[in-house]
Amino acid sequence: MPSPPETDPLVIRDLEFLGGMASADGWRPPVELPEIAFAGRSNVGKSSLLNKLVRRRAFARVSNTPGRTRELNFFKVNGAFVLVDLPGYGFARVSKTRREEWRPLIEGYLRRSAALRGVVQLLDVRHDPTREDHLMFALLAEIGVPTIVVVTKTDKIGAGTLRARLHALAVELRLDEDQVIAFSAETGAGRDELAEALVELLKQPEWRSA
Ligand code: GDP
Numbered sequence: 001m002p003s004p005p006e007t008d009p010l011v012i013r014d015l016e017f018l019g020g021m022a023s024a025d026g027w028r029p030p031v032e033l034p035e036i037a038f039a040g041r042s043n044v045g046k047s048s049l050l051n052k053l054v055r056r057r058a059f060a061r062v063s064n065t066p067g068r069t070r071e072l073n074f075f076k077v078n079g080a081f082v083l084v085d086l087p088g089y090g091f092a093r094v095s096k097t098r099r100e101e102w103r104p105l106i107e108g109y110l111r112r113s114a115a116l117r118g119v120v121q122l123l124d125v126r127h128d129p130t131r132e133d134h135l136m137f138a139l140l141a142e143i144g145v146p147t148i149v150v151v152t153k154t155d156k157i158g159a160g161t162l163r164a165r166l167h168a169l170a171v172e173l174r175l176d177e178d179q180v181i182a183f184s185a186e187t188g189a190g191r192d193e194l195a196e197a198l199v200e201l202l203k204q205p206e207w208r209s210a
Contacts, residue, residue: 010195012054014078020071024108029074034202035082035115037072039106040122041132042088045152048185049122050085053194070101072109081202082115090132103135110143114208118146118201120194125151125165125182129172137173146207148197149175155184 018029040046047064051057054077073085086109089102110116119140123129129137140147151169154162162182170177181197183190 008195009192009199012056012077015054015056015058016076017058018074018076020068020073021109022071024104031115033076033080033082033115034117035084035113036118036120036198036201037084037086037116038120038122039086039136040088041090041130044088044122044124045185046085046088046122049150049152049183052185052188052191072105090130107139110139110145116145117204117206118148120148120150122150122152123169125154125162126156144207146201146204148181149179150181150183150194152183154182154189155186
């Protein structure tokens with residue numbers, strides 16, 4: 001259910017596509033605002049989540065344009081922060097070399113962006129984390145960037161199974177269950193919780209210099 005505007009923690013008044021970054025040393029928009037990056041394997045439900053988060057279809061249109069799916073796409077939100085849509089990683093049906101192509105670009109960005117404030121890492125509630133997911137978690141832990149974990153497509157399973165899955169994922173990934181947000185683009189569940197978590201993250205001091 002959409003929340004009434006007065007209780008929405010993140011009302012999107014303005015959304016501007018800034019452009020895409022196609023290689024680790026390629027063009028990126030000038031660093032002017034704090035950045036929050038969204039990561040997950042392809043098909044995890046990232047575009048659907050972003051559309052729900054900003055209540056617009058612009059993400060799906062831009063980020064799913066051929067050629068853009070392998071780039072990092074930058075969107076300025078409310079003139080206040082930049083949302084970075086990382087390319088989905090880990091297509092199961094391509095060769096190992098192709099499967100690893102995402103690493104230099106994503107890793108280069110995460111290591112180098114001076115404006116990065118946090119990462120929202122997505123996992124499909126129905127699947128165990130893949131090898132690539134574990135690589136991402138290891139990278140995020142090593143860099144030390146604040147990370148929010150969101151499990152997607154929670155409407156696809158019942159409430160009891162969801163509780164069990166959240167517990168199992170928290171144990172496997174050594175997270176506190178409170179750190180994991182259960183989300184559904186279908187029902188909108190978790191949208192406001194995620195919005196609130198982002199607002200809180202943006203209030204924190206820059207962690208690299210903390
Ligand atoms: P992306 O590749 O990570 O951007 O994934 P998409 O957002 O394109 O979603 C992949 C598929 O999962 C699409 O068929 C979506 O309709 C479906 N999907 C995404 N989120 C949800 C959700 O919350 N619930 C359900 N039932 N399906 C979802």
